[in-house]
Each structure stands twice: as structure tokens, then as C-alpha cells.
Amino acid sequence: MPTRAPRRRRKLAPFAFVAPFLLLFLLTFALPIGYAVHQSVMDVEHTGALGLGGSRTVFVGLRNYTDALSDHAFVRSIGRVLLFAAVQVPVMVALSAGLALLLDSASARGVRFFRAAYFLPYGVPGVIASILWGFLYVPGVSPLVEGMRHLGISVDLLGGDTVLWSIANIVTWEFAGYNVLVLVAQLRTIPAELYEAARIDGAGAWATVRHVKLPLLRPALILTTVFTIIGTLQLFAEPLVLKPVSSSIDSAYTPNLSAYNEAFTNDNYHLAAAEAVLLALAAFVLSFGFLRLINKRGGDA
Amino acid sequence: MSRTTPRRRSRGALAVTLAVVSLAVSACGGSTGSKDPAVQAPVKPGQKVDLRFWSWVPGVDKAVDKWNATHPDIHVKLEKIPAGSSGGYAKMRAALKSGNAPDLAQVEYQEIPSFLLENGLVNLSPYGADKDKSKFVDWQWQQGVFDSEVYAIPQASGPMGLFYRADLFEKWGVAPPATWDEFARAAQKIHDADPKAYISTFPAGNSAWFTALAWQAGAKWFGVDGDTWSVNIDSPQTLKVAAFWDDLRTKKVIKTEPDFANGWYKDLQTGGITSWVSAQWGDAIISGNAPRTTGKWAVAPMPQWTKGANVSANWGGSSTAVLKGAKHIPEALKFAEWLNTDPASVDLLLQGGYGWPASADGYKGSSLDKPSPFFGGQKYNEVFAQADKSIDNSWKWIPTIDATYQHLNDGFQAALAGKGTFVSAVKQAQQQTVEDLKRKGLKVSTGK
Numbered sequence: 001m002p003t004r005a006p007r008r009r010r011k012l013a014p015f016a017f018v019a020p021f022l023l024l025f026l027l028t029f030a031l032p033i034g035y036a037v038h039q040s041v042m043d044v045e046h047t048g049a050l051g052l053g054g055s056r057t058v059f060v061g062l063r064n065y066t067d068a069l070s071d072h073a074f075v076r077s078i079g080r081v082l083l084f085a086a087v088q089v090p091v092m093v094a095l096s097a098g099l100a101l102l103l104d105s106a107s108a109r110g111v112r113f114f115r116a117a118y119f120l121p122y123g124v125p126g127v128i129a130s131i132l133w134g135f136l137y138v139p140g141v142s143p144l145v146e147g148m149r150h151l152g153i154s155v156d157l158l159g160g161d162t163v164l165w166s167i168a169n170i171v172t173w174e175f176a177g178y179n180v181l182v183l184v185a186q187l188r189t190i191p192a193e194l195y196e197a198a199r200i201d202g203a204g205a206w207a208t209v210r211h212v213k214l215p216l217l218r219p220a221l222i223l224t225t226v227f228t229i230i231g232t233l234q235l236f237a238e239p240l241v242l243k244p245v246s247s248s249i250d251s252a253y254t255p256n257l258s259a260y261n262e263a264f265t266n267d268n269y270h271l272a273a274a275e276a277v278l279l280a281l282a283a284f285v286l287s288f289g290f291l292r293l294i295n296k297r298g299g300d301a
Numbered sequence: 302m303s304r305t306t307p308r309r310r311s312r313g314a315l316a317v318t319l320a321v322v323s324l325a326v327s328a329c330g331g332s333t334g335s336k337d338p339a340v341q342a343p344v345k346p347g348q349k350v351d352l353r354f355w356s357w358v359p360g361v362d363k364a365v366d367k368w369n370a371t372h373p374d375i376h377v378k379l380e381k382i383p384a385g386s387s388g389g390y391a392k393m394r395a396a397l398k399s400g401n402a403p404d405l406a407q408v409e410y411q412e413i414p415s416f417l418l419e420n421g422l423v424n425l426s427p428y429g430a431d432k433d434k435s436k437f438v439d440w441q442w443q444q445g446v447f448d449s450e451v452y453a454i455p456q457a458s459g460p461m462g463l464f465y466r467a468d469l470f471e472k473w474g475v476a477p478p479a480t481w482d483e484f485a486r487a488a489q490k491i492h493d494a495d496p497k498a499y500i501s502t503f504p505a506g507n508s509a510w511f512t513a514l515a516w517q518a519g520a521k522w523f524g525v526d527g528d529t530w531s532v533n534i535d536s537p538q539t540l541k542v543a544a545f546w547d548d549l550r551t552k553k554v555i556k557t558e559p560d561f562a563n564g565w566y567k568d569l570q571t572g573g574i575t576s577w578v579s580a581q582w583g584d585a586i587i588s589g590n591a592p593r594t595t596g597k598w599a600v601a602p603m604p605q606w607t608k609g610a611n612v613s614a615n616w617g618g619s620s621t622a623v624l625k626g627a628k629h630i631p632e633a634l635k636f637a638e639w640l641n642t643d644p645a646s647v648d649l650l651l652q653g654g655y656g657w658p659a660s661a662d663g664y665k666g667s668s669l670d671k672p673s674p675f676f677g678g679q680k681y682n683e684v685f686a687q688a689d690k691s692i693d694n695s696w697k698w699i700p701t702i703d704a705t706y707q708h709l710n711d712g713f714q715a716a717l718a719g720k721g722t723f724v725s726a727v728k729q730a731q732q733q734t735v736e737d738l739k740r741k742g743l744k745v746s747t748g749k
Binding site for chain 1: 530
């Protein structure tokens with residue numbers, strides 16, 4: 001008997017250590033997701049023209065999902081963020097990597113200043129950044145548009161063909177600096193001996209970048225790519241803020257905006273929950289798909 | 302907190318998911334009936350009653366102060382919220398679902414049915430609201446009446462007219478258009494006279510405005526017969542209005558920028574836009590945002606579809622409603638009635654620019670009934686007093702009006718982007734609205 005008690009305690013100990021995390025994980029992650037899924041298979045039924053006969057919540061199965069997927073506006077919004085991601089992700093990653101390599105190169109001067117300058121936009125909340133850029137896009141108010149007009153270039157930065165890329169510009173401005181910081185941190189972990197060895201082998205600056213820095217930067221590049229994919233799919237604040245000044249942003253411009261409008265304007269919380277779950281699934285599939293692809297191609301990441 | 306997580310742009314999605322979750326938690330409480338008698342906290346003699354009131358109307362704070370000064374037994378605590386469509390209604394619905402709604406709230410006429418559907422309003426008839434009927438303009442009173450029961454006390458409306466730059470119109474030899482045909486010709490003439498100037502914009506993102514124009518043209522979009530809604534958005538009257546603006550748009554003699562936005566305010570200030578078909582409350586928008594154009598504006602009646610006719614419409618309009626869960630309904634009703642009929646209160650609200658009074662004798666002798674320096678010394682509210690009498694008062698709303706506005710907005714915006722026309726947007730909104738109502742489990746007919 002006396003020998004069994006300590007063993008049981010030893011078995012329980014790990015759980016005691018993990019419990020706080022598990023509890024928080026359940027409360028703030030698993031529970032909300034589970035609840036969103038639950039809401040997405042329910043709907044409200046009303047009795048009488050004005051619902052004065054009362055209302056009740058009923059199980060409707062996958063009806064909200066089929067409704068969401070047969071809504072052209074919602075499906076178009078998914079297509080739109082995919083197109084956005086196809087352009088935004090490579091641009092963002094290439095730009096961030098380029099800036100990080102420049103900052104890391106020994107010859108660069110004022111490294112600390114530039115690192116702070118690149119990172120600064122990330123300190124500006126997305127909503128403020130969108131308002132700020134909004135002023136630079138609106139014709140009649142924007143010095144940018146006015147200046148280009150004087151140069152003979154007339155461009156509507158809020159038009160149907162351009163506004164998505166105007167948003168891309170805001171997003172790049174906001175988050176490139178953050179990605180640069182992640183990449184610079186990774187570059188700093190590369191031991192100096194490797195550079196030395198490369199130099200002894202006769203590698204120039206460009207060869208060092210190609211054969212030493214970029215391969216060792218891989219994990220950080222994959223990380224920033226995944227973040228950018230997820231962030232891009234969840235595009236929300238920028239189109240929401242630009243909506244009042246652009247005729248080309250509709251209520252279902254991005255999947256997130258669509259879910260927001262269904263919930264808070266049209267009072268269709270159950271449909272909104274279904275759209276949110278679909279969006280989460282898309283983000284999951286794409287980010288894990290990307291990781292699978294990378295791992296298959298080049299061993300461990 | 303967002304800075305510690307690398308998923309920075311997930312804030313939006315997370316917020317939505319969490320809000321959906323937290324709001325829905327209380328929504329699944331099973332069956333609820335609106336005829337349940339509300340639980341009332343008994344008021345002891347001499348006990349002070351506290352009421353919470355959510356509103357965004359400018360000047361309402363002064364009226365509430367006045368009430369509190371004159372009614373020591375019933376204290377109203379005003380909480381300013383964002384305007385309804387800018388988040389105010391979302392806040393109210395969330396509060397209703399979590400059982401923490403204020404006693405009273407600002408609810409626009411078109412939103413009353415949707416709040417009824419969400420079981421959010423208290424039936425005021427059992428508390429004697431019907432006796433106040435005669436104090437209000439009849440059609441505005443009817444906006445809060447369903448199945449002969451009173452659900453909201455009317456506050457203000459928006460009879461429509463034409464604001465125009467008298468100085469510029471005179472310079473270019475353009476008379477204020479009396480008909481829509483003349484409006485189209487004036488649009489051409491103004492744009493020819495100054496390529497930078499336009500008669501007005503078509504605000505594709507503001508269907509409430511378009512709805513008012515359809516209302517004037519004689520459309521009746523919605524009706525209810527028993528428990529069946531009729532939806533008739535794509536009627537010939539509405540299509541006529543849509544085609545009219547399609548024509549001006551393709552001729553490029555109007556602007557298509559959004560209203561109530563930076564570019565539009567700039568155009569009001571600089572003469573880029575020289576007229577605005579708008580509601581009476583538009584006076585405060587123009588004078589507040591283009592103060593340097595004092596004396597240059599004037600007001601004419603709304604252009605007519607038939608020469609010599611005299612038909613106006615209403616844009617906007619608001620009520621004071623008692624929300625489900627209110628603890629002191631008789632006191633709340635008393636305040637709502639005072640707020641919207643007491644001459645001192647109405648005058649304070651008018652000074653704040655709340656719109657056209659729903660109170661039956663709100664106009665005569667009020668601060669509206671005077672010549673205005675901003676409008677060149679014109680007693681411009683006489684135009685709106687006349688318009689108020691020429692509104693088709695049988696207009697009804699549906700519980701899913703926000704979605705309908707959104708369908709129209711999306712369709713109009715698509716038209717501007719070269720996909721479809723305003724006419725096709727109207728036709729599509731008809732189908733989508735029928736779907737919306739069915740999706741809420743309501744019966745619909747497309748009564749042609």
C-alpha cells in the first residue's frame with residue numbers, strides 16, 4: 001500500500017502542470033470554436049408576420065452551410081481573398097526577406113534606425129492605418145491623387161479594379177516591418193563561423209546570401225508565409241474602414257466582412273457562425289497545405 | 302494584447318467569432334412569447350426611479366437634462382451610442398440578447414419591425430399609450446403600431462425637398478427643377494457650364510435615399526396581410542426611378558461618389574455638387590459642413606414625376622421605444638411621451654437638429670418657423686411643412702430592411718463598377734429580399 005500512493009502521485013503530476021494551460025485552452029479556444037460550430041447548425045424560427053407569436057431555436061443541420069456556399073457574394077468574397085493572397089503573400093515575403101537581408105548585411109549603415117522605421121507602422125492600429133491611407137486615396141482630398149493628376153495620370157485608387165490593391169498596399173505597409181523583425185532575428189542566429197567558412201571558400205556577398213543565409217532563413221520564411229496566408233484570408237479592418245469612401249467595396253467584400261454583416265446588420269447569427277467556420281476551415285487547409293507542400297519538397301522545415 | 306500574438310490580423314475574425322458566441326449564448330433559451338407580462342419592480346411611494354436611455358440624436362442630452370430638472374422622481378440616464386446603422390443597433394441587439402438592455406432606446410421607423418421580430422420591444426398599449434395618439438402626426442404614429450398595438454412613440458421624420466446653390470444656379474441660368482425631366486436637363490446644363498460641377502451625386506452605398514425616391518414615385522415596397530408579407534420592390538414605379546439615374550449615370554452628368562464622406566463634404570464646400578435632394582434634417586448637414594457657403598443655398602420642393610403634381614417622400618424618421626426587459630415601463634412611457642411632445646423638449650431637440658417633429662403641432666412657432674440667414678433669408682421650412690403634408694402615408698417596412706438596403710447597395714455599387722445596371726440591381730434586390738424573409742421563417746408573397 002505505501003508504495004502505490006507515490007506512484008499515483010507521479011502519474012498525476014504532469015496533469016497538474018498541464019492543467020492551467022488545458023483549462024485556458026479549453027475555455028478560450030476549444031469552447032468558442034465548439035460553440036460556433038454548434039450555432040452554425042441551428043437557426044431561429046418565428047411565428048406570425050412580426051414574430052409576435054414567439055420564436056424558437058431549432059436544429060437545421062448543414063442548411064446554414066449550403067446557404068452560405070450558394071450565396072454568390074460570399075463565394076466571390078472567398079475567391080477575392082484567394083486572389084489577394086496569391087499576390088500579397090509572395091510580395092510580402094519577398095519584400096520582407098529583401099529588407100531583412102539588407103538590414104543584416106554588414107555594410108548597411110543606420111541599421112537600428114531602419115529597423116525601427118520599418119517596424120513603426122506595425123505600432124499603428126489597422127483601423128488608424130486604413131483611415132490614414134483612406135485620406136490619401138479619396139479624390140478631391142488626397143494630395144497623392146492631386147499630385148498624379150498634375151503629372152497627367154488620372155487614377156481612381158478606390159475604383160473596382162484598383163481598390164483591392166490599394167488595400168494590399170495598406171496591409172504591406174502595416175505588416176512588412178513585423179515580418180522583417182522575425183527574419184532579422186533568425187539571421188542573427190546564424191553563427192559567424194559559417195560566414196567565415198563561406199568567405200574562405202571564396203563566396204562573394206551574393207553567393208553567401210544564396211547558399212548560406214537563405215537556406216538557414218527557411219524556417220522563419222515558412223513561418224512568415226503561414227502568418228501572411230492566415231492574415232490575408234482574414235482581411236477585415238481595412239475594407240471595413242474604406243467601405244464608406246469607396247463605391248467598390250460591398251458588404252461581402254471579404255468572407256470576414258460578410259460574416260460580420262450577417263451577424264450585426266442582418267441579425268443572422270447562425271449563418272454568420274457557419275461563414276466563420278468555413279473561413280477557419282479554409283485558413284486551416286491552406287496553411288497546413290502549404291506546410292505539407294514545403295515538407296515534401298525539402299525535407300524538414 | 303494583439304502584439305503578443307503573431308496572428309495579428311486575426312483580431313477581426315476572433316472578435317466576430319467571440320461576439321457571435323457570446324451573443325448567441327443567451328439566444329438559445331428556447332421558446333419565448335412576446336405576450337408574456339413583463340416583470341415589474343413595484344415602485345414604492347416616494348421612491349426614485351432610474352431609467353437608462355440609449356440615443357445618438359444631437360441635442361437629446363439637453364432635453365434629458367430638462368426632464369431630470371423638472372421630474373425629480375424619475376431620473377433618466379442618457380447613454381450616447383453610435384448612430385443605429387453605425388453600430389447602435391448591433392449594440393442594442395447584443396444587449397437584448399444578453400438581457401441587459403436599457404429601458405428606452407432610439408429606434409428608426411424602418412427598424413421597428415425587425416426589433417419586433419427579435420422580440421425586443423414592449424407593447425405599450427396595455428400601459429395606456431393609445432391616449433397619446435392625438436398628440437402626433439397620424440402617419441408617424443402609425444409607424445409604431447402593429448396589429449392595433451403601440452410599440453414605439455414617434456419622434457421625428459424627414460420630409461424631403463431640394464437643397465440647391467441659388468448663386469450658382471443663377472450664374473448658369475438654371476432654374477430649380479420642378480420636375481425630374483427638368484432635373485435631368487439641369488444636370489446636363491450645369492456640367493456643360495462647369496466640367497468640375499455636378500447637379501448631385503448618386504450615392505450607391507446609401508439605399509435609404511433611393512428608397513425615399515421610390516416612395517415619392519408611388520412605389521409601395523412592402524405590405525402585410527395576416528401573417529404573409531408582400532414584397533414589391535421591382536414595381537414599375539421603382540424601375541422608373543432606377544432607369545432615370547441609370548440614364549444620368551451613363552451620360553456622366555452626375556457624380557457617383559458616396560455621400561456623407563470626405564470627398565462629398567468637400568464638394569458641398571466647393572460647389573462640386575450644387576444640389577441635394579434630401580430630407581429636412583439635411584439643413585444641419587449642409588450648414589455644419591459647408592459653413593462658408595452661408596447665404597448661397599436655397600430650398601425648393603422635390604422635383605415631380607408629373608408636372609404640377611405635389612408629392613413628397615420621407616427619408617429617415619425615428620422613435621423612442623421601450624425595450625424588452627425595462628423595469629419601469631409606465632415611467633419610461635411617460636418620459637417618451639414628454640420627450641417628443643413637450644414644447645420645451647421639442648424645441649431643444651429642434652435646436653440640436655433632430656429632424657422634423659412628429660409632434661402634431663411641433664412646427665408652428667418653433668425655432669424652425671423663422672427666416673434662415675444660411676438659406677439666404679428664406680423661410681425654408683415652409684417648403685418642408687408643405688412636403689410633410691404630401692407624403693404617401695401608407696408606406697410600410699419589413700423586418701429584414703437592413704439586408705434589403707445592403708442588396709441594393711451592393712447592386713448599385715456593382716453597376717458603378719460596370720457590372721449590371723441600377724435597374725437590374727432593383728430586380729435582384731426583390732428576389733433576395735423574398736429569400737431573406739423566407740430565411741427568417743416568414744411567409745412571403747410577391748403581390749403584383
